[in-house]
């Protein structure tokens with residue numbers, strides 16, 4: 001659905017040239033939710049803006065839904081943009097228009113008749129859950145409702161691709177989750193391809209099938225979300241994964257526990273897929289003469305399966321702790337001893 005080949009974007013600047021995007025190659029499949037994550041300045045916005053022709057690459061080609069957006073101009077580009085919609089961090093709504101009028105706007109531009117427009121807007125309002133708010137103005141809406149209007153407006157002309165530019169960054173965690181659920185729903189109901197950029201691993205974890213990690217204009221790592229969680233390669237990817245799997249306090253808690261119980265071992269267990277659902281700890285205690293102290297744990301659900309980490313402290317007679325660790329190893333659970341007693 002989307003093919004990005006050897007794409008480079010160089011901006012002139014007073015201090016010389018800035019390589020905002022540096023030799024990026026990506027293939028995004030039809031119906032996929034694809035995430036691009038990176039810190040500020042990594043080149044995410046520039047990359048996503050090249051997907052709908054808001055920016056032109058200095059080199060390389062960008063093809064979206066059979067349109068070579070890196071080449072076409074004028075009316076051809078405008079037509080192509082009906083198939084490639086976008087939603088924004090700050091919603092970009094028309095403040096003097098109601099919800100209904102905002103959603104109707106792209107239909108007016110596309111020359112859709114008044115009766116058809118009304119029918120389509122009604123459908124869209126239902127789809128994004130804005131029934132009862134049709135005649136409100138954006139200033140009367142919550143952040144989540146504003147983004148729902150943004151989504152409805154973006155879907156008005158039945159696009160094939162939806163680009164999301166930090167679409168949940170201005171929202172609180174609960175509203176973020178509701179909007180992400182809506183995007184997953186739209187993706188599965190309409191088969192829409194979604195490309196999103198974010199600096200939050202939570203967003204990637206919750207809805208993306210695959211992820212690309214960007215740093216200094218380059219894609220430094222890419223793969224199915226669960227694989228990246230299981231086995232992050234680059235330092236930057238490890239940091240992003242820790243945002244979700246390892247709360248800040250973990251290191252501190254581990255240190256305290258180690259001081260409190262100098263004996264035994266602190267181990268980190270990583271569960272993937274079905275192993276995340278096993279009653280491993282119960283079996284561990286039943287089968288071994290040890291005590292198990294749970295320090296911290298989390299199971300994260302991704303679109304490709306579950307991934308969990310659990311920090312535990314094991315203590316007991318000599319040899320028993322080793323036997324317990326060997327037992328865990330037979331259960332296809334990753335074990336890492338992170339502090340020795």
Ligand SMILES: Nc1ncnc2c1ncn2[C@@H]1O[C@H](COP(=O)(O)OP(=O)(O)OP(=O)(O)O)[C@@H](O)[C@H]1O
Nearest residue numbers: 011012018020038039040041042043044045046047
């Ligand atoms: N129009 C421009 N002119 C000059 N430099 C630019 C322009 N747009 C972006 N840049 C530079 O290109 C690099 C990548 O910026 P970009 O906005 O794509 O990154 P980003 O990952 O989206 O970060 P952010 O989330 O902060 O927007 C940065 O160094 C930025 O300063």
